[in-house]
Amino acid sequence: MIKGIAASKGYAIGTIYLHEEVEVKITAELAKDVTEEKGKLQKAVEKSKAQIAKIKEKTIETMGEEKAEVFEAHLTLLDDPEFTGAMDLEIENNSSNAMKAVDDVMNTFVTIFESMDDEYMRERAADIKDVSKRIIANIAGTSVGGFDIEEENTIVVAHDLTPSDTAQLDRSKVIAFLTNIGGRTSHSAIMARTLEIPAVVGLKDITTQVKTGDKVIVDGIEGIVILNPDEATVASYLEKKKGYEAEREELKKLIEVKTTTSAGKRIEVCGNIGKPEDVEQVLANGGDGIGLFRTEFLYMDRDDMPTEEEQYKAYKYVLEKMGEKPVVIRTLDIGGDKKLSYLPMPEEMNPFLGYRAIRLCLDRPEIFKVQLRGLLRASVYGNLKVMFPMISSLEEYNKAMDIVEECKKELKAEGKNYSEEIEWGIMVEIPAAAVNADELAKHVDFFSIGTNDLIQYTLAADRMSEKVSYLYNPMHPAVLKLIKMTIEGAHSQGKWCGMCGEMAGDEEAIPALLEYGLDEFSMSATSILPAKKKILEF
Ligand code: PEP
Numbered sequence: 078m079i080k081g082i083a084a085s086k087g088y089a090i091g092t093i094y095l096h097e098e099v100e101v102k103i104t105a106e107l108a109k110d111v112t113e114e115k116g117k118l119q120k121a122v123e124k125s126k127a128q129i130a131k132i133k134e135k136t137i138e139t140m141g142e143e144k145a146e147v148f149e150a151h152l153t154l155l156d157d158p159e160f161t162g163a164m165d166l167e168i169e170n171n172s173s174n175a176m177k178a179v180d181d182v183m184n185t186f187v188t189i190f191e192s193m194d195d196e197y198m199r200e201r202a203a204d205i206k207d208v209s210k211r212i213i214a215n216i217a218g219t220s221v222g223g224f225d226i227e228e229e230n231t232i233v234v235a236h237d238l239t240p241s242d243t244a245q246l247d248r249s250k251v252i253a254f255l256t257n258i259g260g261r262t263s264h265s266a267i268m269a270r271t272l273e274i275p276a277v278v279g280l281k282d283i284t285t286q287v288k289t290g291d292k293v294i295v296d297g298i299e300g301i302v303i304l305n306p307d308e309a310t311v312a313s314y315l316e317k318k319k320g321y322e323a324e325r326e327e328l329k330k331l332i333e334v335k336t337t338t339s340a341g342k343r344i345e346v347c348g349n350i351g352k353p354e355d356v357e358q359v360l361a362n363g364g365d366g367i368g369l370f371r372t373e374f375l376y377m378d379r380d381d382m383p384t385e386e387e388q389y390k391a392y393k394y395v396l397e398k399m400g401e402k403p404v405v406i407r408t409l410d411i412g413g414d415k416k417l418s419y420l421p422m423p424e425e426m427n428p429f430l431g432y433r434a435i436r437l438c439l440d441r442p443e444i445f446k447v448q449l450r451g452l453l454r455a456s457v458y459g460n461l462k463v464m465f466p467m468i469s470s471l472e473e474y475n476k477a478m479d480i481v482e483e484c485k486k487e488l489k490a491e492g493k494n495y496s497e498e499i500e501w502g503i504m505v506e507i508p509a510a511a512v513n514a515d516e517l518a519k520h521v522d523f524f525s526i527g528t529n530d531l532i533q534y535t536l537a538a539d540r541m542s543e544k545v546s547y548l549y550n551p552m553h554p555a556v557l558k559l560i561k562m563t564i565e566g567a568h569s570q571g572k573w574c575g576m577c578g579e580m581a582g583d584e585e586a587i588p589a590l591l592e593y594g595l596d597e598f599s600m601s602a603t604s605i606l607p608a609k610k611k612i613l614e615f
């Protein structure tokens with residue numbers, strides 16, 4: 078049994094196809110004729126463009142526009158003078174042969190991308206390799222990628238699969254794949270999830286342990302691979318596979334179902350998102366709305382604050398995609414474990430108890446107002462609800478609302494529209510807010526319980542610390558009491574109460590939360606259908 082990273086759920090039992098890359102030998106031989114060498118490069122770049130355009134078309138057909146975007150990025154790269162121009166210069170200045178020029182430039186770019194802090198950017202090094210290898214293969218006149226797969230139930234094993242490799246996989250034959258490298262955000266993993274085939278990545282040296290024709294079991298749930306299994310193991314996995322598939326099919330029936338308890342209470346099951354494009358998955362899984370948009374992600378992985386215009390566009394996009402469905406957007410929750418490279422923060426002994434979230438926003442209204450103006454302007458495009466994180470007292474909520482009023486006045490004076498229908502709420506994630514919920518409920522439109530923080534503050538058990546994780550218990554009676562108080566506090570004033578912490582998608586906790594009268598549950602998209610099932614059974 079080999080353990081890797083579970084990249085795409087499901088089970089597969091099949092025969093291995095070991096995908097070996099044809100090694101093109103790159104020499105240091107100097108170009109005899111620089112112009113001729115540049116011509117070779119130019120031709121190979123053009124050929125690569127044509128090939129990628131074709132793959133892009135095929136991907137649009139089989140997987141949709143969004144998944145084809147990566148190939149658009151590849152085409153942009155091929156048109157980028159900084160990239161292909163650097164290859165030209167390499168030939169011109171150093172008399173490199175065309176293949177060596179591409180290889181050198183590729184290595185420089187890959188080193189830069191791989192050293193970036195951001196995981197997403199690091200993964201993009203794979204795109205640069207993908208494009209460069211294609212150019213090199215075209216100069217050498219060898220073929221790139223290409224899968225010669227005849228057999229059904231094939232499991233592809235490769236060192237890595239490039240996005241174009243993945244797009245070429247024939248789903249009628251390939252039922253899973255395994256790679257030496259890669260993580261959950263690598264393109265091949267993303268595509269496996271879209272293709273809905275199981276995949277295990279990061280298996281280190283799986284390519285050296287197997288050969289074409291070997292039998293294998295892939296467990297995309299646990300991230301496990303079993304080579305040449307015995308009959309009993311195969312039989313047990315066939316059972317698991319049957320059970321999993323039946324369950325998934327069954328769950329799909331719930332996509333359109335509006336969730337009500339057996340007592341007849343309508344319960345909203347919504348999705349949590351970090352980026353605007355995440356709405357797609359929430360909708361595909363039958364989400365009733367967005368229960369938490371963690372806007373701090375708009376501020377991350379960049380060198381400066383997102384402008385009002387950028388934020389307005391992001392919020393408008395989500396609101397329009399969701400139509401009439403509710404969209405709860407949380408204002409900036411930075412601090413604690415979430416830091417911005419361009420916003421220096423004071424060193425604190427206990428950052429989770431320090432300068433973060435609403436505390437920072439009230440202290441820096443010039444930052445807060447940019448977001449509030451973006452939100453207000455976007456509000457005319459859908460059903461917007463805004464909430465403030467880390468509220469511990471009414472004063473903080475009132476101060477935040479004073480700034481909202483200021484922004485409204487400014488917009489009015491500028492002749493810019495906003496909706497008067499926005500609901501304004503708070504996250505209940507500090508025990509003080511839970512205890513005082515009945516008072517706070519007189520002033521706000523709604524609550525959303527942030528259990529990720531509420532649990533750590535109630536039990537004094539840092540959510541980031543493995544050492545005290547045994548104390549971090551959602552079902553601790555004190556936590557449950559606070560949740561109950563919060564829901565009852567909201568209801569006593571005729572307000573609604575949701576939950577957007579991880580606990581909302583915890584199947585074990587759902588019955589208790591329903592018992593207490595929780596109105597809305599918000600969770601990661603993939604938990605929506607299992608949660609709907611649990612609620613319908615209640
Ligand atoms: C929470 O604290 O429960 C929550 C949803 O917010 P975050 O995890 O972003 O702190």
Ligand code: MG
Binds near residue numbers: 466527530
């Ligand atoms: Mg929180």
